Amino acid sequence: xxxxxxxxxxxxxxxxxxxxxxxxxxxxxxxxxxxxxxxxxxxxxxxxxxxxxxxxxxxxxxxxxxxxxxxxxxxxxxxxxxxxxxxxxxxxxxxxxxxxxxxxxxxxxxxxxxxxxxxxxxxxxxxxxxxxxxxxxxxxxxxxxxxxxxxxxxxxxxxxxxxxxxxxxxxxxxxxxxxxxxxxxxxxxxxxxxxxxxxxxxxxxxxxxxxxxxxxxxxxxx
Numbered sequence: 140x141x142x143x144x145x146x147x148x149x150x151x152x153x154x155x156x157x158x159x160x161x162x163x164x165x166x167x168x169x170x171x172x173x174x175x176x177x178x179x180x181x182x183x184x185x186x187x188x189x190x191x192x193x194x195x196x197x198x199x200x201x202x203x204x205x206x207x208x209x210x211x212x213x214x215x216x217x218x219x220x221x222x223x224x225x226x227x228x229x230x231x232x233x234x235x236x237x238x239x240x241x242x243x244x245x246x247x248x249x250x251x252x253x254x255x256x257x258x259x260x261x262x263x264x265x266x267x268x269x270x271x272x273x274x275x276x277x278x279x280x281x282x283x284x285x286x287x288x289x290x291x292x293x294x295x296x297x298x299x300x301x302x303x304x305x306x307x308x309x310x311x312x313x314x315x316x317x318x319x320x321x322x323x324x325x326x327x328x329x330x331x332x333x334x335x336x337x338x339x340x341x342x343x344x345x346x347x348x349x350x351x352x353x354x355x356x357x358x359x360x361x
Contacts, residue, residue, distance in 0.1 A: 172304075174216060176311075186207060206275060221265075222265050224262075229300055259354040298313065
């Protein structure tokens with residue numbers, strides 16, 4: 140059963156390219172939002188090989204050795220009044236499929252799921268070219284793909300990202316394989332904490348200047 144519904148596609152930010160340091164708020168953003176996703180191509184999906192830091196490479200238990208990398212492009216808007224945002228939280232939902240679900244709908248091979256995670260970046264600078272990133276482990280890709288394989292995470296499955304400042308939703312965007320409604324992920328069964336921050340992966344030292352600093356969790360900060 141599909142939860143998708145056709146809607147109008149998100150509009151491009153035409154003024155975006157005309158500004159040197161800020162993006163312009165558009166329909167769908169919170170009023171006076173200091174942050175905005177770049178455009179409807181703001182989410183980029185790719186498969187990447189983990190660095191061989193020690194021992195053998197690859198994920199035990201699966202033939203797939205590639206991680207899913209989800210990078211998103213955002214910038215600050217003309218509503219931002221300071222050189223830095225103290226913190227911005229990003230939440231992510233990645234569509235998947237659980238073929239091992241115990242109670243699938245009648246006639247279905249499994250259950251549609253949403254893999255979730257979050258990251259909070261601190262001291263985010265003003266500008267139009269800021270980036271964030273999430274990763275999914277190879278075993279998770281194999282576990283939550285359908286019978287066509289983990290490549291479905293690039294070919295078919297959708298991604299939804301939301302940006303929060305001060306606990307309030309500022310903007311949201313989808314990486315659509317079809318023209319899906321913004322709320323496509325809401326009816327899905329949530330599988331939490333399987334989408335990782337960069338510092339939770341072997342890629343922790345990759346591109347150190349590309350992303351803002353990650354806010355430490357409470358135990359690590361004490």
